[in-house]
Amino acid sequence: MKRLDLQWFVVGAVITGAAFAVPGMAADSSSVQTATLLAAPLERPAPSVVQPQRSMLFAITRAGKRLVAVGEHGVIALSDDDGQHWRNARVPVDVNLTAVAFANERQGWAIGHMGVILHSADAGESWQKQLDGISAAEILLAQARQQATTLDESAREDLLLRAEGLMADGPDKPLLDLLVEDPNTVSVVGAFNLALRSTDGGATWQGFSQTLDNPNGMHVYALEKIDGSLLAVGEQGLVLKSAGAEATLVTQQSPYEGSFFGLLAMGRQQVLAYGLRGNAFVSDDAGASWHKTQVPGSNNATFNAALRRSNGDVLLLDQSGRIHVSRDRGRNFRTLAFEWGAPLTGAVETASGSILLSSLAGVVQVPTAALADNASEE
Numbered sequence: 001m002k003r004l005d006l007q008w009f010v011v012g013a014v015i016t017g018a019a020f021a022v023p024g025m026a027a028d029s030s031s032v033q034t035a036t037l038l039a040a041p042l043e044r045p046a047p048s049v050v051q052p053q054r055s056m057l058f059a060i061t062r063a064g065k066r067l068v069a070v071g072e073h074g075v076i077a078l079s080d081d082d083g084q085h086w087r088n089a090r091v092p093v094d095v096n097l098t099a100v101a102f103a104n105e106r107q108g109w110a111i112g113h114m115g116v117i118l119h120s121a122d123a124g125e126s127w128q129k130q131l132d133g134i135s136a137a138e139i140l141l142a143q144a145r146q147q148a149t150t151l152d153e154s155a156r157e158d159l160l161l162r163a164e165g166l167m168a169d170g171p172d173k174p175l176l177d178l179l180v181e182d183p184n185t186v187s188v189v190g191a192f193n194l195a196l197r198s199t200d201g202g203a204t205w206q207g208f209s210q211t212l213d214n215p216n217g218m219h220v221y222a223l224e225k226i227d228g229s230l231l232a233v234g235e236q237g238l239v240l241k242s243a244g245a246e247a248t249l250v251t252q253q254s255p256y257e258g259s260f261f262g263l264l265a266m267g268r269q270q271v272l273a274y275g276l277r278g279n280a281f282v283s284d285d286a287g288a289s290w291h292k293t294q295v296p297g298s299n300n301a302t303f304n305a306a307l308r309r310s311n312g313d314v315l316l317l318d319q320s321g322r323i324h325v326s327r328d329r330g331r332n333f334r335t336l337a338f339e340w341g342a343p344l345t346g347a348v349e350t351a352s353g354s355i356l357l358s359s360l361a362g363v364v365q366v367p368t369a370a371l372a373d374n375a376s377e378e
Helices: 006-015 030-038 133-148 153-169
Strands: 057-063 066-071 076-079 097-102 108-112 117-120 128-131 175-180 186-190 195-198 220-226 229-234 239-242 249-251 260-265 271-275 280-283 303-308 314-318 322-326 334-339 344-349 355-359
Touching: 057 355, 066 097, 066 108, 066 355, 097 175, 108 175, 108 186, 133 153, 186 220, 220 271, 229 249, 229 260, 229 271, 260 303, 271 303, 271 314, 314 344
Parallel strands: 057 097, 057 344, 175 220, 220 260, 303 344
Antiparallel strands: 057 066, 066 076, 097 108, 108 117, 117 128, 175 186, 186 195, 220 229, 229 239, 239 249, 260 271, 271 280, 303 314, 314 322, 322 334, 344 355
């Protein structure tokens, strides 16, 4: 299923082999610059850009009081003054980064295209590559060969065929979401059912794709922990849930057939799922059942991201650059008097309580007046 939306752009840029340009690269000698451009994206560092906050950004989060945004060509932008000034982090790869999360104010992870997993131990100042699509395929093939000895012939052939195909494909599959439970436990999911987990802070990784009930290899766009269980959603209405933290994620009845692009935990058992064409659903029982959310002002625009504010408000961000707010735990939304003119990709609440957004046109701060109770019903 091909989609002309933000998430397909993120996935498609790798699958279709989009060329890597390096806009805004800092001045350097021609010989060094030429050598850098010829290096493989997994080996050359991200370019240093003059205004990293104006890059195409796919996610934003906090590391303590610091803001960290990730985006195209490995750009990671840092701000220590609630978004007033930004600078580049030191990043070892030149690939699009799709998500970022921190376990605490210093330990964080970022993921992206070509199966890249990056780790920072200094609040995002510098990053080290822990894994990429090449090493991930090697891990999954080794696991498959070990597991194959316990399977019947048909299941063994299918498992090995998938793992060997992953090796043959090379590092072409993006990671799309990560769940950081603590400084040791990190899980990542992505295109074509790619899923890996570390329980030692990223020193080692193991595949858990085989525990996802996803035989057609649908893209998994979001992973969240709800009431002690793992909940995952993806394309074509994929909803998976485990009976516990380590159990198999089995298919759940989906409230619709379109793709889900995100999950937002809102309480012990409350969760919001959102995706294509203005569709969003809320569950009060950790994903066992769903109720359609009302968003009258969405005009069927795809929802790309969501945020629960410290005051309890829930924000939904859409492809058309608008924000929708709910003050009843995600059941009903109204559209704020704000429009950015570029697809919104993420949101974060700063230490001072303001809201900053990441977008395909960089970082933008939501005016205080727009967050007041003046949202429209239409």
